[in-house]
Amino acid sequence: MRGKGHFNSLQGEHMRGTAEMIFTGDELLRGDIVNTNQAFLGESLLDVGLFATHALTVSDDLEAISQAILAAVSRYPDVLIISGGLGPTDDDLTREAVARALDRPLEHHEVLLDEIRFRFTQIGMPMGDSNRKQALLPRGATAIPFTGTAPGFWLLEGETLVAALPGVPRELVHMWAKTLEPMIRGRLGTGSGQGAPAGGVVVRKLRIYGIGESALQEVLSEVPWRGQGVDIGTRASLDGITLILRSQPTPAAQALLARIEEQAREILGTKIYGTGNADLSAVVGGLLRDRSLTICTAESCTGGLVAKRLTDVPGSSDYFLGGVVTYSNELKTDLLGVPPALLEEHGAVSEPVAAAMARGALRLLGADCAIATTGIAGPGGATPEKPVGTVYVATALGDDVQVRHFTMFRTRDEIRERTAQSSLDVFRRRLLDPLDK
Numbered sequence: 545m546r547g548k549g550h551f552n553s554l555q556g557e558h559m560r561g562t563a564e565m566i567f568t569g570d571e572l573l574r575g576d577i578v579n580t581n582q583a584f585l586g587e588s589l590l591d592v593g594l595f596a597t598h599a600l601t602v603s604d605d606l607e608a609i610s611q612a613i614l615a616a617v618s619r620y621p622d623v624l625i626i627s628g629g630l631g632p633t634d635d636d637l638t639r640e641a642v643a644r645a646l647d648r649p650l651e652h653h654e655v656l657l658d659e660i661r662f663r664f665t666q667i668g669m670p671m672g673d674s675n676r677k678q679a680l681l682p683r684g685a686t687a688i689p690f691t692g693t694a695p696g697f698w699l700l701e702g703e704t705l706v707a708a709l710p711g712v713p714r715e716l717v718h719m720w721a722k723t724l725e726p727m728i729r730g731r732l733g734t735g736s737g738q739g740a741p742a743g744g745v746v747v748r749k750l751r752i753y754g755i756g757e758s759a760l761q762e763v764l765s766e767v768p769w770r771g772q773g774v775d776i777g778t779r780a781s782l783d784g785i786t787l788i789l790r791s792q793p794t795p796a797a798q799a800l801l802a803r804i805e806e807q808a809r810e811i812l813g814t815k816i817y818g819t820g821n822a823d824l825s826a827v828v829g830g831l832l833r834d835r836s837l838t839i840c841t842a843e844s845c846t847g848g849l850v851a852k853r854l855t856d857v858p859g860s861s862d863y864f865l866g867g868v869v870t871y872s873n874e875l876k877t878d879l880l881g882v883p884p885a886l887l888e889e890h891g892a893v894s895e896p897v898a899a900a901m902a903r904g905a906l907r908l909l910g911a912d913c914a915i916a917t918t919g920i921a922g923p924g925g926a927t928p929e930k931p932v933g934t935v936y937v938a939t940a941l942g943d944d945v946q947v948r949h950f951t952m953f954r955t956r957d958e959i960r961e962r963t964a965q966s967s968l969d970v971f972r973r974r975l976l977d978p979l980d981k
Contacts, residue, residue, distance in 0.1 A: 561745040561793075563594040564621045566612050567601045568628040568638060569711055580713050581627045587821070588720060593732050593745050594623055595790065604629065609641035617646070617701055623728060624704055628711030630694040632674040638708050639680055639697075646701055648682035656687050656695060663693050691718045698724070705731070746791045746798055748805050751818040753784035753969040760785055760812075767807050773797030774804060782961045783824060784817070784969075814973050824968050825853040831975045832863040837912040839971075841867030842880055842905035844892065845919035845935065849964035865911045870901065880904025891930070893918050895947045898936035902945050914940040915967050919952070921959045935963045939971045946974065 565585055572579050579601065586596050598616065602608045609629065616624050629638030643650045657679035664671040681687060681697050688696035688707070692715045698707040707724055709716045752760065757780045764776065764787075773792040778785050787808060791801035809816060817827050832839055841851045851867035854860055868879055873892055876882040882900040890896045901916035919935030926932045933952040938945055948970050952959040 561594055562619075562621045563589045563596045563623040563625070564598040564616045564619070565596060565600070566609070566616060566624070566626045567599070567711070568604060568609055568626065568641075569601070570604050570635070572601050572628075573603055581709075581711065581716055584713070584717060585625055585627070585720070588725065589623070589625075590747055590749075590788070591821070592725060592728050593747055594728070595745055597621065604635040604637060606637045606641055606644070609637055610645040613641055613645035613706075617704055617706070620702070621704055622731075624701075624706045625724075626706070626708045627716060630678065630696060630708060630710050632672065632676075632678055636677075639677070639682065642685075642699075642706065642708060643682045646682065646699075646706070648684060648699070650680040651683055653679050653681055653687065656681070659687075659690075660693060660695070663690070667693075688719050688723045691715050696723075698727070746793055746801060748789040748801060749820050750787040750789070750805070750808060750812070750816050751784060751820075751822045751824075752787055752812060752815050753817055753824065753965065754815045754973075755785070755812070757785055760787070763811050764808060767804055767811075774800050776804070782958060783965055814976055817969065817972060823857070824965060824972065826857045828968050828972050828975075829854065829857045829860055829863060831972060832913070833859075835975065837975075838863050838865050839913040839915065840865045840905045840909035840911035842901040842914065842916040843867060843869050844871055844876070844901070844917060845921045846917045846960050846964050846967070847871070849960055850915055850917060850967050853964055853968060865909050868905065868908065876901060876904075879908060881907065893920055893930055893934055893936060895936055895949065898938035898947050899945045902938035902940040906940055906942075912942065913971070914938075915971050916940075917963055917967055919950075919959070919963055921956045921963075923956060933959055935959070935966075937963065937967045937970055939967075939974050941974060 565582060567579055567582060571577050582599055589596050600612055602612050626638055629636045639650060642648065657676060660675055660678055661671050675693065678695060682699060685697040685699040688698060690696065692710060692712060694710040694715065696707065696709045696719050698705060709719050757778055760778060773794060774797055775790045777788040779788065789801055789805055791797040817824055839854065843850055848867065848869045854864045870876045870879055873887050876887065876892065877884055880901050881904045882897055886896050886900055898916050898918050901918065902914040905914040905916060916938040917935065920926055920930055920932050922932035935950040935952055936947055937950065938947045950966055952962045
C-alpha cells in the first residue's frame, strides 16, 4: 500500500468542481432500505465545493458496476465515490469492479489483513476465511481506516479521485469525515470551512423557513445572475428551504455571488435562520442562551416533538426546563389550568386554548418562555370549520403571549413535524423581534 507520503502529495492539487456517485446493492433497487448515503454525500460534497452531476444505483452485478465506473471516469469528474459492495460475500463486488474497469489487478495486503483480524478480535468474533478477500485492493489503491470490518480504499485515476466506501451509513460517514473530506479539502484548498477554493465551486447556503419554494423563486426573480458564472438552486424539506448559491472560483463570479447573497438577505430578512447546515433547534437554543432565558413546552398535537427538537441540541439543559404533553382536555385543565368553559366554547383546537396552555406551562414549570401547540393532525377529528391540518401555536415571552394559526397539509406525520418546526421558527422570530407577528 502507498503510505502517507502519497496522501500528502495530493495537497495543493486543485480540482474543477464536479463529483459523481455510484451506489451498489440489490436491496437499494428493491426498496428494502432507503439510500440515505446519497443525501449525505450530495450535501457533503457540496459543502467542500464539489457539485454532484451524477448519482447512479446499480445491482450487485460485476459487469453492471464495472460499466458504471467506466462511464463515470470517462466524464472526468474530480471525485467518484462508490458506496457499498466491500463486504466478504460473493455479491460484494466493488473491488473486483474497480479492478476490471480501471485495469488494475487486485493485490493482497497482509498488513490490511492483520488490521481486519484485529478488528474481529476487538468485537469478540472469529474471522471467517471469506473475510480474506477484504484485504485485496486494486493496484495503486490505499486503504481507508475503518470502524466496522470493511475497509474502504482510494486511488487516483488520472485526475479523478476514486474512493470506495462501505454501504453501512455510520461507517461511510466516519470514513468521509476522517479521511475523504480532509483529503478533498486539501486538494481544493478550502481548509475546514466554506471558502473560495483555487479550484472547484464556491458554495453559500442560506437556511430559510416561513416561505414556500415557489414564493421564494418569485421574490428572487429580480436578482440578476444567469449566464455570469453563478447558479441559484433550492432544496425543500420539512425543516424549510435551503437556498444554494454557487459560483465559479473566479474573482468576478465570487464578487457577484457576494452581491446576490446580500440581496437575498435583504429580501428575506428574518426568514433566514442560518447558513450552511444550521439547525433551527440549535439556533433557538443559542438565542435563549445568549439572552439567559429558559423555556418550557405544552404540547397536544405534536406529542412532545417540540421538546424533542429542543433537547436534541447538546447543552440544552442550560435553557430547557421541561415540557408536558396534554393530549386530553382533562389534562389541559388539570395540569395547565385551561378553564373547562374555554374548552367548551372554543374547542381544544383554538387560539384561546393555545394561549391558555402557554400561560399554564409557565405557571407549572416556572420558565421565562413557553411554546404551546394544539391542532388536528388527522386523519380523523376534523370539522368543516376546522379541517385536518388546523394548528394553533402559542409563544409566551413572560406575560406576553401571541398565537399563530396555521393550516398544515399532507400526512399526519408531516403535519406534526411541520408544526414542531413552525413553532420553533415563530419563537425564534419573536426572540429577534418581540413585536413580530
